[in-house]
Amino acid sequence: MKGYLSVRETSYKWNVSERRVNQYVTEGRIPGVERFGRSWAIPDNAKKPEDPRKAKK
Numbered sequence: 188m189k190g191y192l193s194v195r196e197t198s199y200k201w202n203v204s205e206r207r208v209n210q211y212v213t214e215g216r217i218p219g220v221e222r223f224g225r226s227w228a229i230p231d232n233a234k235k236p237e238d239p240r241k242a243k244k
Contacts, residue, residue: 197233208229217233
């Protein structure tokens with residue numbers, strides 16, 4: 188799908204695991220995500236969610 192990335196492609200782009208991207212999706216932390224069959228379609232302009240474990244300065 189044009190304008191969307193798979194979970195695998197997003198994991199490479201954000202330098203995180205596929206499992207982590209799936210967690211972001213299921214927690215609703217990525218706006219604009221669409222279900223495509225049995226997988227997720229993530230907008231290619233989506234920003235990586237902040238890690239709540241890291242302290243903000």
